[in-house]
Amino acid sequence: MSRIFAFCVLALFSSLSWAQNLVVSTHPIYLIAKEITQGIEKPVLLLADQTGHDVTLTPAHRKAILDASLVIWLGKAHEAPLDKLLSDNSKAISILDSGIVQTLPQRNTRGVALKNTVDTHVWLDPNNAVRIGFFIAALRSQQMPEHREAYFKNARAFAQKMFLTAQHFNVNGKIQPYWAYHDAYQYLERALNLKFAGALTDDPHVAPTIAQIKYLNDSRPSRTMCLLAEGHASKNQYQKLKPITFQAVDESMGGAGDFVGAWKKLAEQTHNCVLNARK
Template identity: 65%
Template sequence: MSRLLAFCLCFISAGMAWARPPMAVSIHPIYLIATEITRGVETPELLLKNQSGHDVQLTPADRKMIQDASLVIWVGKEHEAPLEKALGGNTRAVSILGSGIIQPLPLRTTRGMAIKDTVDTHIWLDPNNAVRIGFFIAALRSQQYPENKAMYWENAHRFAQDMLQASRQVAGKGGARPYWAFHDAYQYLERPLNLKFSGALTDDPHVAPTVAQIKYLHDSRPSAKMCLLAESSASPSQYRKLGDIVFQPVGETLSQYQDFVVAWQTVAGEIQACVSSARK
Protein backbone atom coordinates (compact mmCIF):
# COMPACT_ATOMS: atom_id res chain seq x y z
CA MET A 1 0.00 0.00 0.00
CA SER A 2 1.42 3.43 -0.95
CA ARG A 3 2.09 6.02 1.71
CA LEU A 4 -0.43 8.37 0.06
CA LEU A 5 -3.19 5.76 0.13
CA ALA A 6 -2.38 4.88 3.73
CA PHE A 7 -2.53 8.56 4.68
CA CYS A 8 -5.92 9.00 2.97
CA LEU A 9 -7.38 5.97 4.71
CA CYS A 10 -6.16 7.21 8.09
CA PHE A 11 -7.64 10.64 7.38
CA ILE A 12 -11.01 9.19 6.40
CA SER A 13 -11.07 6.95 9.46
CA ALA A 14 -10.25 9.88 11.72
CA GLY A 15 -12.98 11.95 10.08
CA MET A 16 -15.51 9.19 10.66
CA ALA A 17 -14.43 8.85 14.26
CA TRP A 18 -14.84 12.60 14.88
CA ALA A 19 -18.04 12.94 12.82
CA ARG A 20 -20.75 14.72 14.75
CA PRO A 21 -23.61 12.43 15.81
CA PRO A 22 -26.71 13.53 13.90
CA MET A 23 -29.78 15.30 15.22
CA ALA A 24 -33.03 13.44 14.53
CA VAL A 25 -36.41 15.20 14.29
CA SER A 26 -39.69 13.34 14.48
CA ILE A 27 -42.08 14.98 12.00
CA HIS A 28 -41.78 17.06 8.86
CA PRO A 29 -42.81 20.57 10.04
CA ILE A 30 -40.42 20.47 13.01
CA TYR A 31 -37.75 19.04 10.70
CA LEU A 32 -38.19 22.06 8.40
CA ILE A 33 -37.63 24.42 11.33
CA ALA A 34 -34.59 22.44 12.48
CA THR A 35 -33.17 22.63 8.95
CA GLU A 36 -33.34 26.43 9.09
CA ILE A 37 -31.61 26.59 12.47
CA THR A 38 -28.78 24.22 11.55
CA ARG A 39 -28.16 25.62 8.07
CA GLY A 40 -24.46 25.84 7.30
CA VAL A 41 -23.53 23.64 10.24
CA GLU A 42 -25.23 20.27 9.87
CA THR A 43 -28.21 18.52 8.29
CA PRO A 44 -30.83 17.04 10.61
CA GLU A 45 -32.44 13.68 9.87
CA LEU A 46 -36.19 13.16 9.56
CA LEU A 47 -37.38 10.18 11.58
CA LEU A 48 -40.99 9.75 10.46
CA LYS A 49 -40.86 10.09 6.69
CA ASN A 50 -44.34 10.31 5.14
CA GLN A 51 -45.89 9.74 8.57
CA SER A 52 -47.99 12.19 10.57
CA GLY A 53 -46.92 10.95 13.98
CA HIS A 54 -50.30 9.57 14.98
CA ASP A 55 -49.69 6.21 13.31
CA VAL A 56 -46.04 5.23 13.48
CA GLN A 57 -44.15 2.33 11.97
CA LEU A 58 -40.49 2.30 13.03
CA THR A 59 -38.12 0.36 10.80
CA PRO A 60 -34.79 -1.06 12.02
CA ALA A 61 -33.13 1.91 10.30
CA ASP A 62 -35.38 4.30 12.25
CA ARG A 63 -34.44 2.65 15.54
CA LYS A 64 -30.77 2.91 14.63
CA MET A 65 -31.25 6.60 13.86
CA ILE A 66 -32.68 7.11 17.35
CA GLN A 67 -29.84 5.12 18.88
CA ASP A 68 -27.12 7.05 17.03
CA ALA A 69 -28.59 10.54 17.40
CA SER A 70 -27.00 13.03 19.76
CA LEU A 71 -30.38 14.77 20.02
CA VAL A 72 -33.91 13.67 19.16
CA ILE A 73 -36.57 16.38 18.99
CA TRP A 74 -40.23 15.39 18.96
CA VAL A 75 -43.51 17.17 19.64
CA GLY A 76 -44.36 14.83 22.49
CA LYS A 77 -46.44 11.83 23.47
CA GLU A 78 -49.61 13.87 22.91
CA HIS A 79 -48.84 13.98 19.17
CA GLU A 80 -46.58 10.99 18.53
CA ALA A 81 -47.94 8.57 21.12
CA PRO A 82 -46.41 5.49 19.43
CA LEU A 83 -42.93 7.02 19.91
CA GLU A 84 -43.25 7.23 23.68
CA LYS A 85 -41.96 3.68 24.17
CA ALA A 86 -38.92 4.33 21.98
CA LEU A 87 -38.13 7.82 23.34
CA GLY A 88 -39.61 7.93 26.83
CA GLY A 89 -36.42 6.77 28.57
CA ASN A 90 -33.99 8.33 26.10
CA THR A 91 -32.01 11.09 27.83
CA ARG A 92 -31.15 12.61 24.45
CA ALA A 93 -34.82 12.92 23.42
CA VAL A 94 -36.49 16.29 24.07
CA SER A 95 -40.24 16.85 23.83
CA ILE A 96 -41.34 20.30 22.70
CA LEU A 97 -44.63 20.06 24.59
CA GLY A 98 -42.80 18.78 27.65
CA SER A 99 -40.30 21.64 27.58
CA GLY A 100 -42.75 24.38 28.55
CA ILE A 101 -41.52 26.75 25.83
CA ILE A 102 -45.01 27.24 24.36
CA GLN A 103 -48.54 27.46 25.69
CA PRO A 104 -50.58 24.90 23.76
CA LEU A 105 -54.28 25.32 23.11
CA PRO A 106 -56.83 22.70 24.19
CA LEU A 107 -58.75 20.54 21.78
CA ARG A 108 -62.29 21.69 21.04
CA THR A 109 -65.56 19.94 20.39
CA THR A 110 -67.11 20.14 16.93
CA ARG A 111 -69.11 23.06 18.30
CA GLY A 112 -66.13 25.01 19.59
CA MET A 113 -66.10 24.18 23.30
CA ALA A 114 -62.67 23.67 24.88
CA ILE A 115 -62.05 20.16 26.18
CA LYS A 116 -60.42 20.15 29.60
CA ASP A 117 -56.97 18.56 30.04
CA THR A 118 -56.36 18.10 26.31
CA VAL A 119 -53.80 19.51 23.88
CA ASP A 120 -54.16 20.54 20.26
CA THR A 121 -50.78 19.40 18.99
CA HIS A 122 -50.68 21.35 15.69
CA ILE A 123 -48.43 23.83 17.48
CA TRP A 124 -46.19 24.72 14.52
CA LEU A 125 -49.03 26.51 12.71
CA ASP A 126 -48.77 29.46 15.11
CA PRO A 127 -45.89 31.64 13.81
CA ASN A 128 -44.91 32.63 17.35
CA ASN A 129 -44.67 28.97 18.31
CA ALA A 130 -42.55 28.26 15.24
CA VAL A 131 -40.16 31.03 16.27
CA ARG A 132 -39.96 29.70 19.84
CA ILE A 133 -39.25 26.20 18.55
CA GLY A 134 -36.47 27.62 16.39
CA PHE A 135 -34.78 29.36 19.32
CA PHE A 136 -35.27 26.24 21.46
CA ILE A 137 -33.43 24.10 18.91
CA ALA A 138 -30.67 26.72 18.69
CA ALA A 139 -30.27 26.70 22.49
CA LEU A 140 -30.16 22.90 22.70
CA ARG A 141 -27.64 22.51 19.90
CA SER A 142 -25.50 25.38 21.21
CA GLN A 143 -25.19 23.62 24.55
CA GLN A 144 -24.02 20.47 22.79
CA TYR A 145 -21.73 22.20 20.31
CA PRO A 146 -20.79 25.65 21.67
CA GLU A 147 -18.23 26.17 18.92
CA ASN A 148 -21.19 26.67 16.52
CA LYS A 149 -23.33 28.75 18.87
CA ALA A 150 -22.97 31.94 16.83
CA MET A 151 -24.20 30.24 13.66
CA TYR A 152 -27.16 28.54 15.37
CA TRP A 153 -28.33 31.80 16.92
CA GLU A 154 -27.78 33.80 13.73
CA ASN A 155 -29.94 31.28 11.88
CA ALA A 156 -32.60 31.39 14.61
CA HIS A 157 -32.80 35.20 14.46
CA ARG A 158 -33.03 35.12 10.65
CA PHE A 159 -35.77 32.49 10.79
CA ALA A 160 -37.69 34.56 13.36
CA GLN A 161 -37.52 37.68 11.19
CA ASP A 162 -38.67 35.79 8.08
CA MET A 163 -41.47 34.03 9.95
CA LEU A 164 -42.87 37.14 11.60
CA GLN A 165 -42.65 39.09 8.35
CA ALA A 166 -44.61 36.32 6.59
CA SER A 167 -47.19 36.48 9.37
CA ARG A 168 -47.61 40.24 9.01
CA GLN A 169 -48.05 39.96 5.26
CA VAL A 170 -51.08 37.67 5.54
CA ALA A 171 -52.64 39.14 8.68
CA GLY A 172 -56.40 39.45 8.36
CA LYS A 173 -57.93 42.92 8.64
CA GLY A 174 -61.33 43.94 9.97
CA GLY A 175 -63.61 41.68 11.99
CA ALA A 176 -62.86 38.03 12.56
CA ARG A 177 -63.99 35.98 9.58
CA PRO A 178 -65.91 32.73 10.20
CA TYR A 179 -64.92 29.37 8.80
CA TRP A 180 -65.80 25.69 9.12
CA ALA A 181 -63.35 22.81 9.36
CA PHE A 182 -63.81 19.21 8.38
CA HIS A 183 -62.07 18.51 11.68
CA ASP A 184 -60.65 21.11 14.02
CA ALA A 185 -56.95 21.29 13.13
CA TYR A 186 -56.39 24.96 12.35
CA GLN A 187 -56.99 26.94 15.53
CA TYR A 188 -53.33 28.00 15.80
CA LEU A 189 -53.92 29.97 12.59
CA GLU A 190 -56.95 31.83 13.90
CA ARG A 191 -55.11 34.59 15.75
CA PRO A 192 -52.58 35.46 13.00
CA LEU A 193 -55.21 35.23 10.24
CA ASN A 194 -58.07 36.78 12.24
CA LEU A 195 -60.40 33.80 11.83
CA LYS A 196 -63.39 32.65 13.86
CA PHE A 197 -64.09 28.93 14.23
CA SER A 198 -67.78 28.23 13.58
CA GLY A 199 -67.78 24.46 13.91
CA ALA A 200 -66.39 21.22 12.49
CA LEU A 201 -68.06 18.34 10.72
CA THR A 202 -66.37 15.69 12.83
CA ASP A 203 -63.87 15.37 15.68
CA ASP A 204 -62.07 12.56 13.85
CA PRO A 205 -61.16 12.83 10.16
CA HIS A 206 -61.68 9.08 9.82
CA VAL A 207 -65.25 9.22 11.15
CA ALA A 208 -68.17 10.44 9.03
CA PRO A 209 -70.15 13.48 10.23
CA THR A 210 -73.40 12.82 12.05
CA VAL A 211 -76.76 14.06 10.83
CA ALA A 212 -77.10 16.04 14.05
CA GLN A 213 -73.82 17.89 13.48
CA ILE A 214 -74.68 18.74 9.88
CA LYS A 215 -78.01 20.15 11.11
CA TYR A 216 -76.18 22.15 13.81
CA LEU A 217 -73.88 23.73 11.22
CA HIS A 218 -76.83 24.56 8.98
CA ASP A 219 -78.81 26.09 11.82
CA SER A 220 -75.91 28.14 13.19
CA ARG A 221 -74.14 29.14 9.98
CA PRO A 222 -72.93 32.75 10.31
CA SER A 223 -73.17 33.49 6.57
CA ALA A 224 -74.93 32.08 3.54
CA LYS A 225 -71.62 31.01 1.99
CA MET A 226 -68.93 29.43 4.14
CA CYS A 227 -65.26 28.50 3.79
CA LEU A 228 -64.60 24.86 4.68
CA LEU A 229 -61.02 23.85 5.52
CA ALA A 230 -60.30 20.16 5.18
CA GLU A 231 -57.72 17.51 4.36
CA SER A 232 -57.34 16.99 0.65
CA SER A 233 -58.52 13.40 1.15
CA ALA A 234 -61.96 14.49 2.36
CA SER A 235 -64.74 13.13 0.17
CA PRO A 236 -67.26 15.55 -1.40
CA SER A 237 -70.03 13.23 -0.25
CA GLN A 238 -69.11 14.11 3.32
CA TYR A 239 -69.61 17.84 2.99
CA ARG A 240 -71.91 18.47 0.02
CA LYS A 241 -74.89 18.58 2.40
CA LEU A 242 -73.55 21.81 3.85
CA GLY A 243 -74.89 23.79 0.93
CA ASP A 244 -73.03 26.79 -0.44
CA ILE A 245 -69.36 26.47 0.56
CA VAL A 246 -65.86 27.23 -0.69
CA PHE A 247 -63.81 24.07 -0.19
CA GLN A 248 -60.12 24.55 0.63
CA PRO A 249 -57.83 21.55 1.14
CA VAL A 250 -55.16 22.30 3.72
CA GLY A 251 -52.05 20.21 4.36
CA GLU A 252 -51.34 21.15 7.97
CA THR A 253 -48.39 18.72 8.06
CA LEU A 254 -46.64 20.85 5.37
CA SER A 255 -45.34 17.57 3.95
CA GLN A 256 -45.11 18.75 0.34
CA TYR A 257 -42.79 21.67 1.16
CA GLN A 258 -39.06 21.95 1.85
CA ASP A 259 -39.07 25.46 3.33
CA PHE A 260 -41.07 26.21 6.48
CA VAL A 261 -41.73 29.91 5.88
CA VAL A 262 -42.81 29.31 2.28
CA ALA A 263 -45.03 26.45 3.42
CA TRP A 264 -46.69 28.46 6.18
CA GLN A 265 -47.21 31.49 3.97
CA THR A 266 -48.69 29.36 1.17
CA VAL A 267 -51.14 27.62 3.50
CA ALA A 268 -52.09 30.92 5.13
CA GLY A 269 -52.64 32.54 1.74
CA GLU A 270 -54.90 29.70 0.60
CA ILE A 271 -56.99 30.01 3.75
CA GLN A 272 -57.23 33.79 3.37
CA ALA A 273 -58.44 33.33 -0.20
CA CYS A 274 -61.04 30.83 0.95
CA VAL A 275 -62.58 33.01 3.66
CA SER A 276 -62.46 36.04 1.36
CA SER A 277 -64.26 34.15 -1.43
CA ALA A 278 -66.93 33.03 1.01
CA ARG A 279 -67.73 36.63 1.89
CA LYS A 280 -68.39 37.68 -1.71
Protein backbone atom coordinates (compact mmCIF):
# COMPACT_ATOMS: atom_id res chain seq x y z
CA MET A 1 0.00 0.00 0.00
CA SER A 2 2.79 2.44 0.91
CA ARG A 3 4.42 1.90 -2.47
CA ILE A 4 1.17 2.60 -4.28
CA PHE A 5 0.66 5.77 -2.20
CA ALA A 6 4.19 6.96 -2.92
CA PHE A 7 3.69 6.33 -6.63
CA CYS A 8 0.42 8.32 -6.64
CA VAL A 9 2.03 11.26 -4.82
CA LEU A 10 4.95 11.26 -7.26
CA ALA A 11 2.56 11.19 -10.22
CA LEU A 12 0.54 14.05 -8.73
CA PHE A 13 3.57 16.28 -8.25
CA SER A 14 4.86 15.39 -11.69
CA SER A 15 1.57 16.41 -13.28
CA LEU A 16 1.48 19.66 -11.33
CA SER A 17 5.03 20.46 -12.37
CA TRP A 18 4.24 19.76 -16.02
CA ALA A 19 1.08 21.87 -15.84
CA GLN A 20 3.16 24.82 -14.68
CA ASN A 21 5.40 24.74 -17.74
CA LEU A 22 6.53 28.03 -19.20
CA VAL A 23 6.79 27.57 -22.96
CA VAL A 24 8.72 30.12 -25.04
CA SER A 25 8.53 30.19 -28.82
CA THR A 26 11.95 31.18 -30.20
CA HIS A 27 15.54 30.92 -29.01
CA PRO A 28 16.39 34.56 -28.11
CA ILE A 29 13.30 34.94 -25.94
CA TYR A 30 13.94 31.52 -24.45
CA LEU A 31 17.44 32.65 -23.44
CA ILE A 32 15.96 35.67 -21.65
CA ALA A 33 13.39 33.43 -19.96
CA LYS A 34 16.21 31.18 -18.72
CA GLU A 35 17.82 34.17 -17.01
CA ILE A 36 14.59 35.17 -15.30
CA THR A 37 13.59 31.69 -14.15
CA GLN A 38 16.96 30.31 -13.06
CA GLY A 39 16.77 28.58 -9.73
CA ILE A 40 12.98 28.39 -9.96
CA GLU A 41 11.96 26.50 -13.08
CA LYS A 42 13.21 25.49 -16.52
CA PRO A 43 11.35 27.02 -19.49
CA VAL A 44 10.57 24.92 -22.54
CA LEU A 45 11.78 26.04 -25.97
CA LEU A 46 9.00 25.42 -28.47
CA LEU A 47 10.78 26.00 -31.78
CA ALA A 48 14.19 24.45 -31.25
CA ASP A 49 16.36 24.93 -34.35
CA GLN A 50 13.63 27.01 -36.00
CA THR A 51 13.66 30.80 -36.32
CA GLY A 52 9.92 31.47 -36.24
CA HIS A 53 9.68 32.60 -39.86
CA ASP A 54 9.80 29.03 -41.18
CA VAL A 55 8.02 26.71 -38.80
CA THR A 56 7.23 23.01 -39.08
CA LEU A 57 4.66 22.12 -36.44
CA THR A 58 4.47 18.61 -35.02
CA PRO A 59 2.18 16.88 -32.51
CA ALA A 60 4.88 17.50 -29.90
CA HIS A 61 4.59 21.27 -30.45
CA ARG A 62 0.82 21.12 -30.02
CA LYS A 63 1.13 19.04 -26.84
CA ALA A 64 3.68 21.44 -25.34
CA ILE A 65 1.28 24.34 -25.94
CA LEU A 66 -1.66 22.37 -24.56
CA ASP A 67 0.21 21.44 -21.37
CA ALA A 68 1.67 24.90 -20.73
CA SER A 69 0.43 27.31 -18.10
CA LEU A 70 1.97 30.19 -20.05
CA VAL A 71 3.19 30.52 -23.64
CA ILE A 72 5.28 33.55 -24.57
CA TRP A 73 5.75 34.25 -28.27
CA LEU A 74 6.73 37.26 -30.32
CA GLY A 75 3.50 37.37 -32.29
CA LYS A 76 2.00 36.86 -35.70
CA ALA A 77 4.35 39.34 -37.39
CA HIS A 78 7.34 37.15 -36.52
CA GLU A 79 5.80 33.69 -36.15
CA ALA A 80 2.86 33.62 -38.55
CA PRO A 81 2.64 29.79 -38.57
CA LEU A 82 1.83 29.87 -34.84
CA ASP A 83 -1.03 32.31 -35.23
CA LYS A 84 -3.83 29.74 -35.48
CA LEU A 85 -2.57 27.93 -32.39
CA LEU A 86 -1.88 30.95 -30.19
CA SER A 87 -3.85 34.03 -31.24
CA ASP A 88 -7.02 32.93 -29.40
CA ASN A 89 -5.23 30.98 -26.66
CA SER A 90 -5.84 32.60 -23.27
CA LYS A 91 -2.51 31.20 -22.00
CA ALA A 92 -0.48 32.75 -24.85
CA ILE A 93 1.02 36.24 -24.57
CA SER A 94 2.47 38.04 -27.60
CA ILE A 95 5.41 40.32 -26.86
CA LEU A 96 4.81 42.45 -29.95
CA ASP A 97 1.16 42.96 -29.00
CA SER A 98 1.87 43.67 -25.34
CA GLY A 99 3.13 47.23 -25.79
CA ILE A 100 6.16 46.62 -23.56
CA VAL A 101 8.83 46.93 -26.27
CA GLN A 102 9.78 49.82 -28.52
CA THR A 103 9.38 48.79 -32.14
CA LEU A 104 10.79 50.14 -35.39
CA PRO A 105 9.29 49.85 -38.87
CA GLN A 106 10.74 47.60 -41.51
CA ARG A 107 12.89 49.35 -44.13
CA ASN A 108 13.32 48.65 -47.80
CA THR A 109 16.71 47.80 -49.28
CA ARG A 110 17.52 51.50 -49.59
CA GLY A 111 16.73 52.37 -46.00
CA VAL A 112 13.26 53.89 -46.42
CA ALA A 113 10.84 53.07 -43.60
CA LEU A 114 7.75 51.15 -44.68
CA LYS A 115 4.43 52.32 -43.26
CA ASN A 116 2.33 50.00 -41.11
CA THR A 117 5.13 47.47 -40.66
CA VAL A 118 7.24 46.31 -37.73
CA ASP A 119 10.76 44.96 -37.60
CA THR A 120 10.33 41.99 -35.31
CA HIS A 121 13.97 41.54 -34.21
CA VAL A 122 13.20 43.53 -31.05
CA TRP A 123 15.42 41.47 -28.72
CA LEU A 124 18.57 42.99 -30.25
CA ASP A 125 17.87 46.31 -28.52
CA PRO A 126 19.31 46.02 -24.97
CA ASN A 127 16.45 48.11 -23.58
CA ASN A 128 13.90 45.81 -25.16
CA ALA A 129 15.70 42.72 -23.89
CA VAL A 130 15.51 44.08 -20.34
CA ARG A 131 11.83 44.99 -20.76
CA ILE A 132 11.10 41.45 -21.93
CA GLY A 133 12.91 40.10 -18.88
CA PHE A 134 10.82 42.13 -16.43
CA PHE A 135 7.68 41.25 -18.40
CA ILE A 136 8.37 37.55 -17.97
CA ALA A 137 9.06 38.10 -14.26
CA ALA A 138 5.74 39.91 -13.84
CA LEU A 139 3.75 37.27 -15.72
CA ARG A 140 5.23 34.34 -13.81
CA SER A 141 4.89 36.18 -10.49
CA GLN A 142 1.16 36.44 -11.09
CA GLN A 143 0.96 32.69 -11.62
CA MET A 144 3.39 31.73 -8.86
CA PRO A 145 3.42 34.60 -6.35
CA GLU A 146 5.52 32.60 -3.90
CA HIS A 147 8.47 33.09 -6.29
CA ARG A 148 7.87 36.77 -7.01
CA GLU A 149 10.96 37.99 -5.16
CA ALA A 150 13.20 35.47 -6.93
CA TYR A 151 11.83 36.28 -10.38
CA PHE A 152 12.40 40.01 -9.96
CA LYS A 153 15.81 39.49 -8.39
CA ASN A 154 16.79 37.55 -11.51
CA ALA A 155 15.30 40.23 -13.74
CA ARG A 156 17.31 42.96 -12.01
CA ALA A 157 20.51 40.93 -12.29
CA PHE A 158 19.84 40.32 -15.99
CA ALA A 159 19.21 44.03 -16.56
CA GLN A 160 22.45 45.01 -14.85
CA LYS A 161 24.46 42.48 -16.85
CA MET A 162 22.81 43.51 -20.11
CA PHE A 163 23.31 47.23 -19.61
CA LEU A 164 26.93 46.87 -18.50
CA THR A 165 27.69 44.81 -21.59
CA ALA A 166 25.93 47.24 -23.94
CA GLN A 167 27.65 50.23 -22.31
CA HIS A 168 31.01 48.81 -23.35
CA PHE A 169 30.09 49.32 -27.01
CA ASN A 170 28.15 52.57 -26.69
CA VAL A 171 31.10 54.94 -26.75
CA ASN A 172 31.04 58.42 -28.19
CA GLY A 173 32.36 58.55 -31.71
CA LYS A 174 31.52 58.89 -35.36
CA ILE A 175 28.52 56.92 -36.52
CA GLN A 176 29.69 54.26 -38.96
CA PRO A 177 27.79 53.07 -42.05
CA TYR A 178 27.22 49.41 -42.82
CA TRP A 179 25.44 47.17 -45.29
CA ALA A 180 23.31 44.13 -44.55
CA TYR A 181 22.53 41.22 -46.79
CA HIS A 182 19.06 41.36 -45.24
CA ASP A 183 17.98 44.22 -42.97
CA ALA A 184 17.74 42.49 -39.59
CA TYR A 185 20.09 44.48 -37.35
CA GLN A 186 18.58 47.95 -36.91
CA TYR A 187 17.91 47.34 -33.21
CA LEU A 188 21.70 47.18 -32.76
CA GLU A 189 22.34 50.53 -34.41
CA ARG A 190 21.88 52.85 -31.44
CA ALA A 191 23.93 50.64 -29.13
CA LEU A 192 26.80 50.31 -31.64
CA ASN A 193 26.71 53.77 -33.29
CA LEU A 194 25.80 52.38 -36.71
CA LYS A 195 23.98 53.79 -39.71
CA PHE A 196 22.21 51.53 -42.19
CA ALA A 197 23.32 52.25 -45.76
CA GLY A 198 21.33 49.59 -47.56
CA ALA A 199 20.66 45.88 -47.98
CA LEU A 200 21.09 43.52 -50.87
CA THR A 201 17.62 41.99 -50.63
CA ASP A 202 14.32 42.27 -48.78
CA ASP A 203 14.20 38.51 -48.31
CA PRO A 204 17.25 36.47 -47.23
CA HIS A 205 16.01 33.61 -49.40
CA VAL A 206 15.86 35.77 -52.54
CA ALA A 207 19.02 36.69 -54.45
CA PRO A 208 19.82 40.41 -54.83
CA THR A 209 19.03 42.11 -58.12
CA ILE A 210 21.61 43.66 -60.43
CA ALA A 211 19.88 47.02 -59.94
CA GLN A 212 20.28 46.86 -56.16
CA ILE A 213 23.94 45.89 -56.38
CA LYS A 214 24.49 48.86 -58.69
CA TYR A 215 22.66 51.16 -56.28
CA LEU A 216 24.82 50.07 -53.35
CA ASN A 217 28.04 50.50 -55.32
CA ASP A 218 27.00 53.92 -56.63
CA SER A 219 25.91 55.21 -53.22
CA ARG A 220 28.50 53.61 -50.92
CA PRO A 221 29.36 55.98 -48.04
CA SER A 222 32.95 54.77 -47.84
CA ARG A 223 35.34 52.92 -50.11
CA THR A 224 35.31 49.70 -48.03
CA MET A 225 32.04 48.68 -46.42
CA CYS A 226 31.13 46.24 -43.69
CA LEU A 227 28.56 43.70 -44.88
CA LEU A 228 26.59 41.81 -42.23
CA ALA A 229 25.00 38.64 -43.55
CA GLU A 230 23.40 35.39 -42.58
CA GLY A 231 25.81 32.49 -42.75
CA HIS A 232 24.16 30.97 -45.82
CA ALA A 233 24.99 33.97 -48.04
CA SER A 234 27.39 32.91 -50.80
CA LYS A 235 30.24 34.95 -52.29
CA ASN A 236 28.72 35.03 -55.75
CA GLN A 237 25.80 36.99 -54.27
CA TYR A 238 27.92 39.86 -52.98
CA GLN A 239 31.32 39.67 -54.72
CA LYS A 240 30.41 42.57 -57.04
CA LEU A 241 30.30 44.82 -53.98
CA LYS A 242 34.03 44.63 -53.29
CA PRO A 243 35.85 46.10 -51.48
CA ILE A 244 33.92 44.89 -48.44
CA THR A 245 34.56 43.35 -45.06
CA PHE A 246 32.22 40.38 -44.80
CA GLN A 247 30.89 39.22 -41.47
CA ALA A 248 28.57 36.25 -41.00
CA VAL A 249 26.25 36.86 -38.04
CA ASP A 250 23.28 35.12 -36.46
CA GLU A 251 20.68 37.50 -35.08
CA SER A 252 18.57 34.51 -33.99
CA MET A 253 21.33 33.47 -31.55
CA GLY A 254 21.04 29.83 -32.56
CA GLY A 255 22.95 27.44 -30.31
CA ALA A 256 23.85 30.11 -27.74
CA GLY A 257 23.69 29.22 -24.06
CA ASP A 258 22.98 32.64 -22.57
CA PHE A 259 21.48 35.83 -23.94
CA VAL A 260 24.04 38.42 -22.86
CA GLY A 261 26.92 36.30 -24.14
CA ALA A 262 25.17 35.85 -27.49
CA TRP A 263 24.41 39.58 -27.75
CA LYS A 264 28.01 40.44 -26.87
CA LYS A 265 29.32 38.09 -29.55
CA LEU A 266 27.06 39.64 -32.16
CA ALA A 267 28.07 43.14 -31.07
CA GLU A 268 31.78 42.30 -31.18
CA GLN A 269 31.48 40.75 -34.64
CA THR A 270 29.63 43.80 -35.93
CA HIS A 271 31.95 46.28 -34.23
CA ASN A 272 35.06 44.56 -35.60
CA CYS A 273 33.58 44.38 -39.07
CA VAL A 274 32.96 48.12 -39.11
CA LEU A 275 36.39 48.93 -37.71
CA ASN A 276 38.14 46.68 -40.24
CA ALA A 277 36.23 48.33 -43.06
CA ARG A 278 37.72 51.69 -42.02
CA LYS A 279 41.30 50.48 -42.36
